[in-house]
Amino acid sequence: MKNTALTNVHVALGAKMVPFAGYNMPVQYSGINAEHETVRKAVGVFDVSHMGEFILKGEHALDLIQKVTSNDASKLFDGKVQYSCLPNEQGGIVDDLLVYRIDEKTYMLVVNASNIEKDWNWISKYNDFGVEMKDISDRTSLLAVQGPKAVDALQSLTDVELSGMEYYTFKKGTFAGIDNVLISATGYTGAGGFELYFDNANAEHIWKEIFKAGEPYGIKPIGLGARDTLRLEMGFCLYGNDIDDTTSPLEAGLGWVTKFTKEFVNSDSLQDQKQKGVERKLVGFEMIDRGIPRHDYEITDADENVIGKVTSGTQSPSLQKAIGMGYVKTDFAKEGTEVFIKIRDNKVKAKVVKPPFK
Numbered sequence: 001m002k003n004t005a006l007t008n009v010h011v012a013l014g015a016k017m018v019p020f021a022g023y024n025m026p027v028q029y030s031g032i033n034a035e036h037e038t039v040r041k042a043v044g045v046f047d048v049s050h051m052g053e054f055i056l057k058g059e060h061a062l063d064l065i066q067k068v069t070s071n072d073a074s075k076l077f078d079g080k081v082q083y084s085c086l087p088n089e090q091g092g093i094v095d096d097l098l099v100y101r102i103d104e105k106t107y108m109l110v111v112n113a114s115n116i117e118k119d120w121n122w123i124s125k126y127n128d129f130g131v132e133m134k135d136i137s138d139r140t141s142l143l144a145v146q147g148p149k150a151v152d153a154l155q156s157l158t159d160v161e162l163s164g165m166e167y168y169t170f171k172k173g174t175f176a177g178i179d180n181v182l183i184s185a186t187g188y189t190g191a192g193g194f195e196l197y198f199d200n201a202n203a204e205h206i207w208k209e210i211f212k213a214g215e216p217y218g219i220k221p222i223g224l225g226a227r228d229t230l231r232l233e234m235g236f237c238l239y240g241n242d243i244d245d246t247t248s249p250l251e252a253g254l255g256w257v258t259k260f261t262k263e264f265v266n267s268d269s270l271q272d273q274k275q276k277g278v279e280r281k282l283v284g285f286e287m288i289d290r291g292i293p294r295h296d297y298e299i300t301d302a303d304e305n306v307i308g309k310v311t312s313g314t315q316s317p318s319l320q321k322a323i324g325m326g327y328v329k330t331d332f333a334k335e336g337t338e339v340f341i342k343i344r345d346n347k348v349k350a351k352v353v354k355p356p357f358k
Helices: 007-012 032-041 061-068 113-125 150-157 200-217 224-234 267-276
Strands: 016-020 023-028 044-047 052-057 080-087 093-103 106-111 132-135 140-146 170-175 178-184 193-199 220-222 280-287 298-300 306-316 321-329 338-343 346-353
Touching: 007 016, 023 224, 032 044, 032 220, 032 224, 044 200, 044 224, 052 061, 052 113, 061 106, 061 113, 080 113, 093 113, 106 113, 113 132, 140 150, 140 200, 150 193, 150 200, 178 200, 193 200, 224 306, 224 321, 280 338, 306 338
Parallel strands: 044 220
Antiparallel strands: 016 023, 044 140, 052 106, 052 132, 080 093, 093 106, 140 193, 170 178, 178 193, 280 321, 280 346, 298 306, 298 338, 306 321, 338 346
């Protein structure tokens, strides 16, 4: 198991540690529900240093990114971030990722922890452009400081004007006395906030300074358990659950990051799929009857014909009801459609709703 630069800090704080994507990670500290509410109402800090970061540099860095990603990276400008997918050759998704344009010839790609090696090999396979590629994952720490009080909690630590930063933009600056910290107005919670990228050597110092500055705002450490419930309330896809090598971005509702104004890996067959329409769609649903949906539970119609399966599900801490996401046949994907989740051989009623869940 790999450790992050902050593993000892989490253990000292009494975090429950679990193996996740090859890393020893904190799943919870005080409890998932309490941590979830902290992020929704105040501010919390996630150590997500297990994520992967690649630097792509050179005259043709953009050409390589345009080839391997589904979104149109030519729309990026310095300091702009873009959500995108790496399509595979069979119509599925190698990974979803963030693309950061640092300058005209330099980009940073942020990929999922479990896919670092797979993504590196996939992008390398298409690098006929002479682009210099550097994997900086093992030396880079990443903290997500999320919640409505994130600006107030962090502003005293940097000269960068945080409240003026637009969603999906970033700046490099001094943070907690450390130079060259990348401050990104992004996150995976829907609660607002920032993600901070910096060298491992500065991790403990930055962690301590954030907690000192955030103390008046009720700042707390947050584990991966609450990260999952927060993202699910927003309807954000989790790779390995809601999207994978077998799911098309169009089936997954990611048509908005699939731009046919350019050619990319498998773009012809995805465009064909768009014209013909998909046979199944990823939908959100909320439970009407009592029961919590879990990954891989069957979704059926009223006559118990299987029409799909659950990809993510939980009892929503904010909404006090059970919610989930799953693929269903397109005929059942309309908002308001009644479906049933098979829970321990029982047919439990649910209805299709459009995320974010309310």
